[in-house]
Amino acid sequence: MIQANDPKLTSWIEVEKDSDFPIQNIPFGVFKTKDSAPRVGTRIGNKVIDLNALFVLGYFKNLPFEGSDFNTSSLNNIMKKGKEGTRELRNRISKLFTSDFPDLKNNEQHVAQVLIDIDEVEMLMPVEIRDYTDFYSSEQHAYNVGCLFRDPNNALLPNWKHIPVGYHGRASSIIPSGQAIHRPKGQKKPPTEEVPVFGQSNLMDFELEMAFFTYEGKPLGDHITTAEADDYIFGMALFNDWSARDIQGWEYVPLGPFLGKNFASSISCWIVTLDALEPFRVAGPDQSNPKILPYLEYAGNKHIDINLDVFIQPEGGEENCVCNSNYRHMYWNMNQQLAHHTVNGCNINNGDCYASGTISGPNEGEYGSMLEISWKGTKPFKMNDGTERKFINDNDTVIMRGYSEKDGVRIGFGEVSAKLLPAK
Amino acid sequence: MIQANDPKLTSWIEVEKDSDFPIQNIPFGVFKTKDSAPRVGTRIGNKVIDLNALFVLGYFKNLPFEGSDFNTSSLNNIMKKGKEGTRELRNRISKLFTSDFPDLKNNEQHVAQVLIDIDEVEMLMPVEIRDYTDFYSSEQHAYNVGCLFRDPNNALLPNWKHIPVGYHGRASSIIPSGQAIHRPKGQKKPPTEEVPVFGQSNLMDFELEMAFFTYEGKPLGDHITTAEADDYIFGMALFNDWSARDIQGWEYVPLGPFLGKNFASSISCWIVTLDALEPFRVAGPDQSNPKILPYLEYAGNKHIDINLDVFIQPEGGEENCVCNSNYRHMYWNMNQQLAHHTVNGCNINNGDCYASGTISGPNEGEYGSMLEISWKGTKPFKMNDGTERKFINDNDTVIMRGYSEKDGVRIGFGEVSAKLLPAK
Numbered sequence: 001m002i003q004a005n006d007p008k009l010t011s012w013i014e015v016e017k018d019s020d021f022p023i024q025n026i027p028f029g030v031f032k033t034k035d036s037a038p039r040v041g042t043r044i045g046n047k048v049i050d051l052n053a054l055f056v057l058g059y060f061k062n063l064p065f066e067g068s069d070f071n072t073s074s075l076n077n078i079m080k081k082g083k084e085g086t087r088e089l090r091n092r093i094s095k096l097f098t099s100d101f102p103d104l105k106n107n108e109q110h111v112a113q114v115l116i117d118i119d120e121v122e123m124l125m126p127v128e129i130r131d132y133t134d135f136y137s138s139e140q141h142a143y144n145v146g147c148l149f150r151d152p153n154n155a156l157l158p159n160w161k162h163i164p165v166g167y168h169g170r171a172s173s174i175i176p177s178g179q180a181i182h183r184p185k186g187q188k189k190p191p192t193e194e195v196p197v198f199g200q201s202n203l204m205d206f207e208l209e210m211a212f213f214t215y216e217g218k219p220l221g222d223h224i225t226t227a228e229a230d231d232y233i234f235g236m237a238l239f240n241d242w243s244a245r246d247i248q249g250w251e252y253v254p255l256g257p258f259l260g261k262n263f264a265s266s267i268s269c270w271i272v273t274l275d276a277l278e279p280f281r282v283a284g285p286d287q288s289n290p291k292i293l294p295y296l297e298y299a300g301n302k303h304i305d306i307n308l309d310v311f312i313q314p315e316g317g318e319e320n321c322v323c324n325s326n327y328r329h330m331y332w333n334m335n336q337q338l339a340h341h342t343v344n345g346c347n348i349n350n351g352d353c354y355a356s357g358t359i360s361g362p363n364e365g366e367y368g369s370m371l372e373i374s375w376k377g378t379k380p381f382k383m384n385d386g387t388e389r390k391f392i393n394d395n396d397t398v399i400m401r402g403y404s405e406k407d408g409v410r411i412g413f414g415e416v417s418a419k420l421l422p423a424k
Numbered sequence: 425m426i427q428a429n430d431p432k433l434t435s436w437i438e439v440e441k442d443s444d445f446p447i448q449n450i451p452f453g454v455f456k457t458k459d460s461a462p463r464v465g466t467r468i469g470n471k472v473i474d475l476n477a478l479f480v481l482g483y484f485k486n487l488p489f490e491g492s493d494f495n496t497s498s499l500n501n502i503m504k505k506g507k508e509g510t511r512e513l514r515n516r517i518s519k520l521f522t523s524d525f526p527d528l529k530n531n532e533q534h535v536a537q538v539l540i541d542i543d544e545v546e547m548l549m550p551v552e553i554r555d556y557t558d559f560y561s562s563e564q565h566a567y568n569v570g571c572l573f574r575d576p577n578n579a580l581l582p583n584w585k586h587i588p589v590g591y592h593g594r595a596s597s598i599i600p601s602g603q604a605i606h607r608p609k610g611q612k613k614p615p616t617e618e619v620p621v622f623g624q625s626n627l628m629d630f631e632l633e634m635a636f637f638t639y640e641g642k643p644l645g646d647h648i649t650t651a652e653a654d655d656y657i658f659g660m661a662l663f664n665d666w667s668a669r670d671i672q673g674w675e676y677v678p679l680g681p682f683l684g685k686n687f688a689s690s691i692s693c694w695i696v697t698l699d700a701l702e703p704f705r706v707a708g709p710d711q712s713n714p715k716i717l718p719y720l721e722y723a724g725n726k727h728i729d730i731n732l733d734v735f736i737q738p739e740g741g742e743e744n745c746v747c748n749s750n751y752r753h754m755y756w757n758m759n760q761q762l763a764h765h766t767v768n769g770c771n772i773n774n775g776d777c778y779a780s781g782t783i784s785g786p787n788e789g790e791y792g793s794m795l796e797i798s799w800k801g802t803k804p805f806k807m808n809d810g811t812e813r814k815f816i817n818d819n820d821t822v823i824m825r826g827y828s829e830k831d832g833v834r835i836g837f838g839e840v841s842a843k844l845l846p847a848k
């Protein structure tokens with residue numbers, strides 16, 4: 001077992017019941033305060049831990065890190081140290097903050113330099129993302145979309161159960177939780193029109209996804225197998241793949257989604273390491289009918305049980321839960337996605353982002369987009385305030401939260417939240 | 425007129441007739457020698473000019489550059505100075521090497537530090553590419569593909585003449601001219617098989633494209649108009665969008681090309697500035713039927729006349745010209761592509777790469793891919809050595825060359841060349 005995951009550990013930092021951030025989590029993020037430049041941190045309970053301060057104070061002695069790894073505006077430098085490096089770092093942080101290890105706790109001056117209240121920090125974009133790929137790996141989502149746009153008897157396309165279908169997305173417009181977006185404008189062709197028109201998207205949607213971030217991969221031309229994939233995955237975040245359905249519908253044949261997606265994607269700011277999620281591994285679905293090709297086979301449990309909820313909050317109103325899903329509902333897991341992505345020799349880089357595709361569970365109430373929830377606008381969602389939603393309204397905030405829980409330990413992601421402002 | 429473009433200029437460096445690199449070109453690239461680390465250079469005739477050496481010797485006084493802009497392994501730093509900065513730099517270089525300005529010429533010691541024979545340098549990847557987008561903007565290519573896979577009477581999809589269709593591609597696997605690639609492996613479903621199989625691609629193709637590289641854009645949410653687009657474009661290169669047709673055919677519905685493309689794309693190493701190409705502007709096609717939307721309209725000549733040739737060279741054999749095309753055959757120009765890409769608020773970054781899509785001319789002999797040249801394998805191309813090509817064979821080298829010519833001035837790109845090695 002990875003030392004920092006021990007469910008018996010407790011911290012001398014107070015952690016509220018149901019916190020996403022017990023000492024078993026130790027996620028990584030980038031923050032600033034009103035007085036400081038961006039730097040790398042972690043979090044226990046409601047305290048942000050300044051890793052640059054810990055480094056300067058000598059608490060990372062004998063670890064393979066230098067000051068510029070923490071006194072910087074992205075996690076890319078610590079990710080360059082690979083799985084072993086970041087694991088050692090997480091284990092060291094765990095040790096410094098466990099109840100049994102009072103050295104730091106008892107040094108008030110050091111504690112004052114290292115701990116910051118969560119309310120006093122602004123969380124920033126955690127990773128400088130290189131390439132970004134979006135998969136399409138939830139069977140229920142692919143089935144629902146197939147039913148809505150094609151035929152329930154033939155909902156999955158012929159390749160879907162053979163290939164973890166994916167496409168390249170736009171890295172430049174991935175933004176951190178909290179940053180508002182504007183309703184995009186673009187070209188669309190409403191069914192009532194003879195020719196396309198230009199205007200704001202009227203069918204704004206979220207997509208509930210999880211993203212993972214990679215370490216440096218192998219050289220161009222080499223392949224990462226399903227068995228090797230874990231070693232190339234640093235950690236995960238919540239991911240809202242904002243989608244303008246009317247723009248997407250007109251543009252996407254034959255080369256896939258483009259302006260219907262690339263105006264913004266929002267991610268949660270704490271990257272939870274794959275190490276921290278190991279205790280929550282679960283089995284995936286049967287993949288014998290049709291039988292998958294050998295390069296996609298894998299050993300052991302490679303899916304992860306992560307509860308996922310989506311909320312819509314109108315301006316000044318309360319949160320409405322519109323979806324309870326779970327990351328275990330994926331047909332294709334991350335190992336299969338990476339093995340597929342690299343089987344042709346495509347190289348991956350430190351800081352790449354790979355999103356899951358919309359994660360829909362098998363039942364109503366578990367669908368991960370308004371397209372599915374409102375069944376293409378035919379079943380509006382009834383909000384607590386009496387209004388209805390087919391898609392997202394101006395000034396609505398969309399919030400996604402997620403956590404794993406087992407043996408009394410809850411490892412969470414916090415949230416990804418973004419307000420949809422009116423079109424400019 | 426931009427000073428460095430003056431057709432009357434001559435250089436004190438010898439320039440052979442039909443050289444791609446007269447003093448009116450002044451492209452930018454990154455090179456190393458056996459004794460030196462990567463640095464930024466330009467080229468006149470067969471001499472590479474070490475811009476770091478020029479900077480150190482004080483020849484860039486009063487320009488907005490510093491040493492780290494040249495003593496580095498990519499053009500991204502000089503591109504950060506924007507259009508004005510790189511234009512001033514090009515004008516200064518032009519002045520230093522014109523016949524009328526003997527200061528540098530007469531300083532033998534300086535000349536020895538600054539000029540290097542082209543044979544003594546290795547050209548490297550010129551730009552650290554952020555996001556990469558591939559368009560699909562040649563009408564003849566889209567028509568040919570439509571004929572081959574759908575119906576000649578209905579070859580263009582309904583959106584094609586309304587939208588500069590594009591999709592996001594993989595930046596990590598864009599490689600410089602000269603770097604060989606391996607035939608990729610992947611999943612495909614031959615028409616003779618009931619289920620997909622895994623194996624090497626048997627339908628390896630090139631796509632003749634041009635790419636442009638951008639300066640830093642506007643913030644997320646803002647739009648770059650067709651009138652503004654020129655100010656955001658640094659320069660251009662030749663681009664071979666390698667394609668594995670069998671992998672692509674099975675995977676691409678519904679989200680577009682992925683592993684059929686992302687194993688490699690090759691670019692030429694000298695980035696020719698948009699400034700240097702200004703004299704070769706030409707009018708584009710009529711876009712009144714159907715009429716394009718106002719945000720895609722543009723003023724003036726925004727297409728560019730660039731002769732483009734493709735050659736296949738078998739191992740130990742001679743070059744066979746398989747295509748003569750021209751960049752003027754584009755339906756959508758770069759200004760329209762950038763205006764479309766950002767109309768939804770998508771942000772662009774310094775170092776982004778945007779490729780044109782396959783550039784096919786209206787006649788046989790002008791098609792920019794083997795798919796079209798061999799008409800899906802039904803019309804094999806006859807090589808000089810008596811062999812035939814439907815697609816690219818192992819150990820074939822694919823070479824693309826391009827240049828503009830007018831008023832006795834020829835501005836060229838050199839070449840992009842890559843050998844296809846057998847599958848690993």
